Amino acid sequence: MVLNPVLGKLVSKRVVLASASPRRQEILTNVGLRFEVVPSWFKETLEKSSFTAPYEYAVETAKQKALEVANRMHVKHLRTPDVVIGADTIVSVDEQILEKPVDKQDAYRMLSRLNGKEHSVFTGVAIIHCHSKDNQLEMDITDFYEETKVKFSELSEELLWEYIHSGEPMDKAGGYGIQALGGMLVEYVHGDFLNVVGFPLNHFCKKLAELYYPPSKHNVQRKKYDSIPSVDTFENQSDGESESSNFTKQKGASKLDSSGTYSSEAVYASENSSGVRTGFTVPLENQNGVSQSAAKLPSKILELMDGFRASKALFVASKLKIFDHLKDKGPMKAVDIANDVGTSVCGTERLLDACASLGLLEKTPQGYSNTDSANTYLASDGKYSLHGYIIHSNDHLWPLFTNLESAVKEGSRQNHRAFGKKADDLFKDYYHSQEVKQRFMSAMHSIAHLTARDVATAFDLSQFKSACDLGGCTGALAHELVQVYPNLKVTVFDLPEVIANTSYFQPSGQHTAPVTFVSGDFFKDSLPEADLYILSRVLHDWPDEKIHVLLSKVSAVCRPGVNMEKKTVSQII
Numbered sequence: 097m098v099l100n101p102v103l104g105k106l107v108s109k110r111v112v113l114a115s116a117s118p119r120r121q122e123i124l125t126n127v128g129l130r131f132e133v134v135p136s137w138f139k140e141t142l143e144k145s146s147f148t149a150p151y152e153y154a155v156e157t158a159k160q161k162a163l164e165v166a167n168r169m170h171v172k173h174l175r176t177p178d179v180v181i182g183a184d185t186i187v188s189v190d191e192q193i194l195e196k197p198v199d200k201q202d203a204y205r206m207l208s209r210l211n212g213k214e215h216s217v218f219t220g221v222a223i224i225h226c227h228s229k230d231n232q233l234e235m236d237i238t239d240f241y242e243e244t245k246v247k248f249s250e251l252s253e254e255l256l257w258e259y260i261h262s263g264e265p266m267d268k269a270g271g272y273g274i275q276a277l278g279g280m281l282v283e284y285v286h287g288d289f290l291n292v293v294g295f296p297l298n299h300f301c302k303k304l305a306e307l308y309y310p311p312s313k314h315n316v317q318r319k320k321y322d323s324i325p326s327v328d329t330f331e332n333q334s335d336g337e338s339e340s341s342n343f344t345k346q347k348g349a350s351k352l353d354s355s356g357t358y359s360s361e362a363v364y365a366s367e368n369s370s371g372v373r374t375g376f377t378v379p380l381e382n383q384n385g386v387s388q389s390a391a392k393l394p395s396k397i398l399e400l401m402d403g404f405r406a407s408k409a410l411f412v413a414s415k416l417k418i419f420d421h422l423k424d425k426g427p428m429k430a431v432d433i434a435n436d437v438g439t440s441v442c443g444t445e446r447l448l449d450a451c452a453s454l455g456l457l458e459k460t461p462q463g464y465s466n467t468d469s470a471n472t473y474l475a476s477d478g479k480y481s482l483h484g485y486i487i488h489s490n491d492h493l494w495p496l497f498t499n500l501e502s503a504v505k506e507g508s509r510q511n512h513r514a515f516g517k518k519a520d521d522l523f524k525d526y527y528h529s530q531e532v533k534q535r536f537m538s539a540m541h542s543i544a545h546l547t548a549r550d551v552a553t554a555f556d557l558s559q560f561k562s563a564c565d566l567g568g569c570t571g572a573l574a575h576e577l578v579q580v581y582p583n584l585k586v587t588v589f590d591l592p593e594v595i596a597n598t599s600y601f602q603p604s605g606q607h608t609a610p611v612t613f614v615s616g617d618f619f620k621d622s623l624p625e626a627d628l629y630i631l632s633r634v635l636h637d638w639p640d641e642k643i644h645v646l647l648s649k650v651s652a653v654c655r656p657g658v659n660m661e662k663k664t665v666s667q668i669i
């Protein structure tokens with residue numbers, strides 16, 4: 097669940113973070129935002145002297161980073177994102193802009209400049225809303241920046257060098273990481289701490305509030321949101337007199353308290369009658385900013401405690417193909433769905449309510465219908481359907497995880513307890529029964545297909561000429577790789593039983609270099625030579641001795657490429 101309703105507006109959108117910064121990823125993940133990471137290839141080489149203020153440079157760089165990703169995804173991957181977020185953090189001191197140091201000497205130069213002084217950290221952020229019209233990319237760009245003042249203590253040369261030798265400065269603007277060892281250098285921070293770390297979350301939420309809920313006629317005096325609105329603020333608004341914004345219809349007047357500001361509330365979780373968590377709001381502070389509740393609710397822990405119920409509700413609804421029914425026939429009443437799928441009315445109604453509170457379905461007086469996400473990911477026929485993997489999670493992973501305690505105590509795999517069979521025998525089962533094989537391949541295909549573009553673009557692989565996707569199953573990742581890197585020759589190596597059944601999963605109408613399928617047993621047979629070896633969802637299946645054998649074989653046939661060491665992209669998803 098996302099704590100902030102404004103971030104909730106992004107839940108059903110395909111959001112892309114155009115940044116390789118692990119800190120930005122962490123900041124946004126921590127607030128429950130779901131997004132893909134596609135690092136920008138934009139080189140940060142804008143002419144600094146052409147900007148009148150340092151923040152203009154940061155904003156323009158953030159914009160260029162996001163634009164590069166939006167354009168690349170639209171043109172190369174033929175999948176236009178809904179929203180692309182780019183950011184750039186710089187340090188400004190004595191009218192100089194400091195970015196990431198190029199080497200230790202550069203880090204020393206930067207840190208000496210900051211020593212004993214106050215400086216500004218600016219993060220520029222660009223939010224691009226994309227639409228594809230007649231195959232043309234249309235974009236609405238919103239940008240902003242945040243400034244935070246930071247003062248360094250007087251630091252000795254010795255301490256500076258010790259810090260530089262820690263390696264921490266190298267990928268950080270200004271040569272320090274305030275969130276880690278660099279925090280020791282800092283005397284004070286005035287402003288948003290996360291802005292220094294790389295992403296001004298608070299300002300970002302306010303900006304989204306402005307975009308998605310612009311001020312209505314009723315509160316035109318409020319030009320900008322200077323607090324982040326709560327769930328109640330929006331959910332209780334009437335639809336009357338709505339004004340449209342670029343991104344959504346604005347609902348009626350916002351709920352303001354007597355001081356004209358939004359009250360501060362947080363969303364936590366409760367259980368409804370079907371035992372599923374729903375949102376409710378808990379006031380955190382009164383008007384004087386005094387906490388009214390003795391202890392904050394441990395929302396993360398509550399979420400973990402109940403997570404299994406939500407998973408199981410999703411699994412059962414998927415198994416009963418409720419999302420398929422609703423995709424074809426929705427909205428439908430519980431009784432009609434129960435009749436169609438052959439289940440009890442009362443049980444079905446509870447399950448449907450659970451799915452509605454989890455945001456998988458919408459419930460209206462006309463009945464239940466799929467959300468956009470359910471149509472895309474949960475119905476079994478969609479291009480990006482996760483149905484196969486959800487069924488695999490229910491039938492295979494769930495029984496295994498039920499025995500986690502024994503696994504931890506014994507330090508062994510639990511297939512015998514979960515299925516009465518050893519892991520190796522289970523693998524054979526996958527391929528002996530046509531039905532089980534199809535289900536397993538569907539599961540692997542659905543998750544690989546959905547994540548393929550992220551994996552393909554997580555690294556710049558353009559220097560490689562050939563790649564082998566070991567255990568690549570239906571070739572979902574391989575097909576994405578040849579789309580992104582048209583000069584890459586990709587081979588999928590998998591068991592003969594798998595290769596014989598891949599035709600059903602091949603993309604139609606794609607004009608890219610073909611993928612080659614080679615069948616064999618990767619433990620017994622020789623592997624093809626390649627510049628790059630990919631092992632995705634492979635190693636976890638095997639004990640250490642077998643992994644050693646496999647990686648030694650890969651190492652023997654993986655050719656070093658131009659200026660590259662041997663590379664294996666392993667277990668990246």
Ligand SMILES: O=c1[nH]cc([C@@H]2O[C@H](COP(=O)(O)OP(=O)(O)OP(=O)(O)O)[C@@H](O)[C@H]2O)c(=O)[nH]1
Nearest residue numbers: 115116117119184185268269273274292293294
């Ligand atoms: O205290 C801290 N200050 C800064 C950082 C990190 O520094 C970098 C800033 O670099 P940039 O904005 O160019 O972002 P990149 O990491 O190169 O990723 P992009 O792909 O977005 O260009 C940023 O990672 C901050 O998080 C820090 O960690 N602490």
